[in-house]
Amino acid sequence: MNTLHRRDVLAGMGSIGLAGVSWPAMAQGTPTSGGTLTIGINDDTKTLDPTFSIQQAERQILHLLYNTLLTIDVDFSLKPELAKSWTVENDGKRYVFQLQDNVKFQDGTPFDAAAVKFNFERRLDEKIASPQRTQLAPIIDSVEVLSPLSFAINLKNPSPGLLAELADRVGFMISPTAAEKYGKDLGTNPVGTGAFKLKQWTQGTELTLERNPNYWESGKPYLDTIVFKANPNTAIGVQRLMVGEIDYIYGLQPDALRQLGDKPGIKTEKSKIGRWYTYEWQVDKPPFDNPKLRQAIAHAIDRDRLNQITMEGQATIANGPIPSGLWWSSPDNVVYPYDVEKAKKLLAEAGIAPGTEIPMWTTPTPVDRRLNQLVAEQLAAIGLKINIIPAAISDFYSRQVSRAINFSITNWTQRADPDGLLFILFHSKGFANVTGYNNPKVDELLASGRVTQDRERRKQIYAEIKDQIMRDLPYIPIFFAAEFAGYNSKLNGVVWMPDNHPRFRYAWKVK
Amino acid sequence: MAGFILRRLMWFLPNAVILTFVLFAAVTVWLGSPAAMMLGRDASPAAIAEINTVYGFDLPTWQQYLRWIGAALTGDFGRSYASHQAVSAMILPAIPITLELTAWAILLALVTSLGLNSLAVGRHVIGVLSSGFSIVGITFPNFMLGAILIYVFSVKLGWLPTAGWIPWQSGVIDHLTHLIMPVLTLFAYYFGSFSMIYRAEYRAVDQQLYVRVAHSKGLSPTRVSFRHILPNAVLPVVTFIGISIGRLVGGAVVTETVFSIPGLGRLFVGAIASYDFPVVLAMGMIVLTSVMICNLLADIVLASLNPQIRL
Numbered sequence: 011m012n013t014l015h016r017r018d019v020l021a022g023m024g025s026i027g028l029a030g031v032s033w034p035a036m037a038q039g040t041p042t043s044g045g046t047l048t049i050g051i052n053d054d055t056k057t058l059d060p061t062f063s064i065q066q067a068e069r070q071i072l073h074l075l076y077n078t079l080l081t082i083d084v085d086f087s088l089k090p091e092l093a094k095s096w097t098v099e100n101d102g103k104r105y106v107f108q109l110q111d112n113v114k115f116q117d118g119t120p121f122d123a124a125a126v127k128f129n130f131e132r133r134l135d136e137k138i139a140s141p142q143r144t145q146l147a148p149i150i151d152s153v154e155v156l157s158p159l160s161f162a163i164n165l166k167n168p169s170p171g172l173l174a175e176l177a178d179r180v181g182f183m184i185s186p187t188a189a190e191k192y193g194k195d196l197g198t199n200p201v202g203t204g205a206f207k208l209k210q211w212t213q214g215t216e217l218t219l220e221r222n223p224n225y226w227e228s229g230k231p232y233l234d235t236i237v238f239k240a241n242p243n244t245a246i247g248v249q250r251l252m253v254g255e256i257d258y259i260y261g262l263q264p265d266a267l268r269q270l271g272d273k274p275g276i277k278t279e280k281s282k283i284g285r286w287y288t289y290e291w292q293v294d295k296p297p298f299d300n301p302k303l304r305q306a307i308a309h310a311i312d313r314d315r316l317n318q319i320t321m322e323g324q325a326t327i328a329n330g331p332i333p334s335g336l337w338w339s340s341p342d343n344v345v346y347p348y349d350v351e352k353a354k355k356l357l358a359e360a361g362i363a364p365g366t367e368i369p370m371w372t373t374p375t376p377v378d379r380r381l382n383q384l385v386a387e388q389l390a391a392i393g394l395k396i397n398i399i400p401a402a403i404s405d406f407y408s409r410q411v412s413r414a415i416n417f418s419i420t421n422w423t424q425r426a427d428p429d430g431l432l433f434i435l436f437h438s439k440g441f442a443n444v445t446g447y448n449n450p451k452v453d454e455l456l457a458s459g460r461v462t463q464d465r466e467r468r469k470q471i472y473a474e475i476k477d478q479i480m481r482d483l484p485y486i487p488i489f490f491a492a493e494f495a496g497y498n499s500k501l502n503g504v505v506w507m508p509d510n511h512p513r514f515r516y517a518w519k520v521k
Numbered sequence: 522m523a524g525f526i527l528r529r530l531m532w533f534l535p536n537a538v539i540l541t542f543v544l545f546a547a548v549t550v551w552l553g554s555p556a557a558m559m560l561g562r563d564a565s566p567a568a569i570a571e572i573n574t575v576y577g578f579d580l581p582t583w584q585q586y587l588r589w590i591g592a593a594l595t596g597d598f599g600r601s602y603a604s605h606q607a608v609s610a611m612i613l614p615a616i617p618i619t620l621e622l623t624a625w626a627i628l629l630a631l632v633t634s635l636g637l638n639s640l641a642v643g644r645h646v647i648g649v650l651s652s653g654f655s656i657v658g659i660t661f662p663n664f665m666l667g668a669i670l671i672y673v674f675s676v677k678l679g680w681l682p683t684a685g686w687i688p689w690q691s692g693v694i695d696h697l698t699h700l701i702m703p704v705l706t707l708f709a710y711y712f713g714s715f716s717m718i719y720r721a722e723y724r725a726v727d728q729q730l731y732v733r734v735a736h737s738k739g740l741s742p743t744r745v746s747f748r749h750i751l752p753n754a755v756l757p758v759v760t761f762i763g764i765s766i767g768r769l770v771g772g773a774v775v776t777e778t779v780f781s782i783p784g785l786g787r788l789f790v791g792a793i794a795s796y797d798f799p800v801v802l803a804m805g806m807i808v809l810t811s812v813m814i815c816n817l818l819a820d821i822v823l824a825s826l827n828p829q830i831r832l
Contacts (some may be wrong), residue, residue, distance in 0.1 A: 145565070185534070239781075249672070441565035
């Protein structure tokens with residue numbers, strides 16, 4: 011029996027014209043049209059075909075070339091974009107979407123439900139082998155075209171997390187005509203419905219986008235041209251900003267503030283939610299299978315000091331994997347304040363003799379190295395000798411996954427749905443579960459959070475999960491890092507989203 | 522001469538097969554399956570298994586290699602694992618860029634090192650300067666020199682753009698201003714090494730009888746230096762150039778990275794780091810080809826400069 015959940019119906023915010031995206035802009039004022047925005051990025055752009063895109067740097071460009079079905083707000087709430095409204099039916103096993111009218115792809119072909127179905131089938135096609143396939147195939151049963159402007163997705167099991175994916179890579183809508191015409195070369199010949207078209211691309215150096223005059227959100231975009239320039243490293247990028255060669259650069263460490271802080275014509279902005287820096291260790295074997303040892307170490311780390319030294323005090327201390335400011339954030343109920351005496355006591359209770367050696371692995375990244383050295387000092391103060399082992403960054407993550415690395419600092423960016431990060435890290439079968447953490451209660455909670463529709467109920471579930479994780483300590487959360495963007499003060503309208511990708515679509519420049 | 526060239530070229534194909542097989546085996550055995558790289562941080566075991574099947578990464582090494590060489594011999598170098606672009610489409614635009622950078626740097630180094638070092642006879646100051654520069658050129662790390670040039674000429678003086686590459690068509694002046702610092706960075710090392718080789722040979726040639734004859738005929742030291750010593754002392758430099766160009770086509774990686782130049786070196790290193798085997802193998806072929814051709818050309822030039830060499 012189909013049930014329509016009224017409380018889940020989201021009315022479209024106006025039909026033609028404004029796409030209900032009301033991101034808080036970086037400055038107030040009336041947008042002026044025209045101009046060129048030059049952005050510095052690190053050179054990771056390999057393909058502009060969302061089907062295959064995995065590099066972080068590509069995402070900001072994809073949001074300009076394409077639109078997504080849904081979009082996110084600054085607390086990861088979901089908002090309409092190409093889909094102007096949707097309803098949840100059949101206890102969460104069916105979503106019905108209404109699409110924006112009068113939207114055309116940049117090659118002139120119409121955007122309609124058939125195009126949406128084509129896009130889903132492309133992601134699910136075994137021969138195409140999109141990296142998104144293995145995630146979608148267990149969830150999506152079929153996609154139905156109901157009318158030219160509406161379609162439905164039938165799921166195998168309820169999966170509210172799918173909607174968040176429609177605001178990300180899965181949701182970028184590619185022109186079916188272009189996909190058929192270019193085949194594998196779509197990566198260099200992107201065709202979407204987006205506000206900007208690809209003008210020119212010298213891989214590894216520069217990418218130029220020009221305004222799409224037929225863009226469906228009337229009056230937008232404001233800029234004529236957007237240029238992405240590759241910087242070999244942030245130091246050069248900062249210099250380029252200072253001499254005016256670029257207008258915007260992000261991903262800067264707090265020490266960049268010192269360079270940019272008082273330069274006329276340049277402003278800085280802090281990321282709303284930083285990367286989650288945390289220590290991970292294998293809790294299913296010695297020495298870290300000893301809960302008192304884990305608690306001792308948690309109390310022995312002075313996170314304020316780590317924050318002061320590595321992040322100039324700009325980071326937010328983390329007491330769990332969930333930052334504040336998201337719709338599923340919850341109070342920090344289980345905390346481990348810095349307490350050397352308590353740490354020593356717990357260490358004794360754990361039965362660990364002073365002077366015991368513990369190996370720790372580190373990448374060459376300066377932030378990681380500094381954190382590890384500070385932590386090693388702090389643990390030495392309670393009698394643990396940390397032996398720091400350097401490891402290459404290129405295979406660091408895969409060595410963590412293969413359990414070759416035990417006890418290291420790691421960092422994660424938030425995903426748009428709570429299930430996104432928490433399941434893969436903390437479920438006993440999560441594929442990023444490098445700690446061997448296995449708590450049946452948490453498994454149960456994660457599984458139910460995955461299929462529950464009601465947002466309030468989900469919020470409670472994830473709050474419980476967070477508390478339990480902090481009791482079990484498969485990770486020691488340190489902080490949510492502070493990252494900065496530096497930009498030309500003439501620039502407005504850039505929104506740096508909590509998924510760490512700035513949105514440039516509605517940016518404008520004062521003349 | 523024709524026979525010599527032909528015999529050299531005959532070795533190309535067997536060398537190519539051996540080199541690419543060794544390269545292929547090395548990357549697949551040591552680096553492993555590229556599947557995890559192609560999937561990024563979302564690599565789940567299921568996804569990795571699928572990619573392994575679709576791309577054949579779970580086949581034995583020799584079988585994967587045969588697939589590759591079979592296609593390569595017909596000119597099809599496959600598609601990049603990262604961008605899915607045709608490998609030839611990725612490499613072809615980068616070739617003229619690296620070639621131009623290399624040509625400028627080597628030409629400049631050749632002219633200045635031969636010129637300065639030959640001019641140094643009797644001119645103490647030039648000799649000291651030239652020695653000084655060559656030591657700096659050889660010992661100073663590439664990236665440091667590049668960063669210093671950027672800091673001085675771009676950030677502080679604002680005379681030159683920091684990085685990037687502008688093609689000729691978009692403006693000759695722009696193209697040249699973007700070229701200056703990368704070429705200087707690359708040139709420094711070659712100035713140093715050409716100078717050292719040249720000066721060593723120069724001293725040896727200087728002892729020769731014909732040089733003393735030239736002096737006793739009353740020719741000026743400068744004329745003797747350029748007209749009689751240089752053509753003879755230049756021979757080892759020619760050999761060294763042949764070797765250098767061959768290697769440089771593998772790309773001046775550090776310089777290209779510091780200055781964001783879309784050349785072959787950056788492509789090569791980027792491909793290795795992201796386990797993009799089709800690109801790595803195609804680049805291997807390119808380096809092999811250019812080394813062979815440049816060595817061959819160097820030998821031919823030597824033979825024409827020195828009639829005593831029989832090919």
